[in-house]
Amino acid sequence: AQTVTQSQPEMSVQEAETVTLSCTYDTSENNYYLFWYKQPPSRQMILVIRQEAYKQQNATENRFSVNFQKAAKSFSLKISDSQLGDTAMYFCAFMRVNAGNMLTFGGGTRLMVKP
Amino acid sequence: DTAVSQTPKYLVTQMGNDKSIKCEQNLGHDTMYWYKQDSKKFLKIMFSYNNKELIINETVPNRFSPKSPDKAHLNLHINSLELGDSAVYFCASSRTSGENIQYFGAGTRLSVL
Numbered sequence A: 001a002q003t004v005t006q007s008q009p010e011m012s013v014q015e016a017e018t019v020t021l022s023c024t025y026d027t028s029e030n031n032y033y034l035f036w037y038k039q040p041p042s043r044q045m046i047l048v049i050r051q052e053a054y055k056q057q058n059a060t061e062n063r064f065s066v067n068f069q070k071a072a073k074s075f076s077l078k079i080s081d082s083q084l085g086d087t088a089m090y091f092c093a094f095m096r097v098n099a100g101n102m103l104t105f106g107g108g109t110r111l112m113v114k115p
Numbered sequence B: 001d002t003a004v005s006q007t008p009k010y011l012v013t014q015m016g017n018d019k020s021i022k023c024e025q026n027l028g029h030d031t032m033y034w035y036k037q038d039s040k041k042f043l044k045i046m047f048s049y050n051n052k053e054l055i056i057n058e059t060v061p062n063r064f065s066p067k068s069p070d071k072a073h074l075n076l077h078i079n080s081l082e083l084g085d086s087a088v089y090f091c092a093s094s095r096t097s098g099e100n101i102q103y104f105g106a107g108t109r110l111s112v113l
Helices: none
Strands: A003-005 A010-014 A019-021 A024-026 A032-039 A046-052 A064-069 A074-079 A088-096 A103-105 A109-114 B004-007 B010-013 B019-025 B031-037 B043-050 B054-056 B064-067 B075-078 B087-094 B108-112
Touching: A003 A088, A003 A103, A010 A019, A019 A109, A024 A074, A032 A064, A032 A074, A046 A064, A046 A074, A074 A088, A103 B043, B004 B087, B010 B019, B019 B031, B019 B087, B019 B108, B043 B064
Parallel strands: A010 A109, B010 B108
Antiparallel strands: A003 A024, A019 A074, A032 A046, A032 A088, A064 A074, A088 A103, A088 A109, B004 B019, B019 B075, B031 B043, B031 B087, B043 B054, B064 B075, B087 B108
């Protein structure tokens, strides 16, 4: 079974600064996908970024980027130029290939962006 | 147009009742899912379903059953509700292959009294 660990239950950052959220996972699979989802107070789950394990290049989406270290089974999320609207719960998630595409989530990190 | 829609958004009911939560997606996806988010915000997969197979998380009680009248719908039926069923339930959908990003509904907060 896969497990996903987010070791930071809560974090805060000043507006316009950079913050990194940690995620580690445990799997014996070689081919899989990793995701970061954001859940603002509205409760909606919003995809932030997606990484394919067979791609060495780190995924980026505007102010969001990941540091994917496959050997270390680490998948951290960096948010640059933090904005007030980034305040949310952030969930790291793992997906095995060909296993119903089910997501295994970490416990989440609550991020507060301060003005 | 809401891509994945769930109804109702809030559901308050008594222990022992049977209830359903509806989910519809208009994205043309062929796989749909149900997740449960508990009071500590922990999200756990309950079911994955496409027209070929249903995959059930083994920890889900058999009081929970997904019902799919067609590819665009996956409803969640719950029998004999218990206090511990109180949670937020999320529906999601995706393509089975290729771009496998899951798109989530807004969630249904179920409160069992």
